Amino acid sequence: MSCQPFNFKGTEGAVSLICWFERTESIFSCSNCIEDCKVKFANDTLTEEALSWWNSFAQLIGIYEAYKIPWSEFKKLLIKKYCPRTEVKKMEDEFYNLTVKGNDIKTYVRRFQELAVLCPTKVPNPEKLIEVFIGRLPRSIKGNVTASKPQTLEEAITIT
Template identity: 80%
Template sequence: MSFQPSYFKGTEGAVGLICWFERTESVFLRSNCTEDSKVKFATGTLTEDALSWWNSFAQPIGIEEAYKTTWSELKNLLTKKYCPRTDVKKMEDEFYSLTVKGNDYKTYVRRFQELTVLCPTMVPNAEKLMEVFIGGLPRSIEGNVTASKP
């Protein structure tokens, strides 16, 4: 089984960052990575702009102190750096206006899933999530989906 890390440059945008989070967490699980090692491992996969950002974060406090940052804290720091509020606002607006284009359900579902990860505060619970999802479906099938009580 491969535990190959995924690299993050800092130029991939919000979706790229979320994908990096997910792939990195997948490696954590498969390799039984301890909490104490997650930040050290994850920051070892940063390159280019993201590595420069990490170095500028770690240098003033020292690398050992920087490695005491939790994985959750690191994710928050990276999100603040690489998902500017203006971008998040655009995604939130897109989230509530997302609809199926033509019969391209696959693209709708994929983008809906991305936006639920990128905008976690937009849907406080599963019921609201389902309501927003159904709201983006064509009216011709919305009733069928609602009747099936997903």
């Protein structure tokens, strides 16, 4: 498996940011990256506008302090910067109204996962996230998934 990083420019949009998060976290996992090194590693994959933003941010608090930011906080900073409120509002509306179109479960699952990351305030906890995911499934599938009592979103997706 390749552990090559993927770059983020800051101009690709919200969904690309989420894809960058996922690819970066996959690299963290396969390389056993410790928490203290995650922001530093991720910073090395920023280019163009995103790198300029990071340099300005780090200059204000100092590079060593900037590298100490937990990965979860770093992600929140990037979402705040590269997901404008108007775009987030549209995504929240989409998330609120997201349902399976026809029998296209695969598209529903992918978009649900993207929007769950981009709209974390729409579901207050993992249990509610599972409930929302299952609640929007077609009736023919919903019963089987509910009866299986999934404990995680990934488990609910696998059952689906």
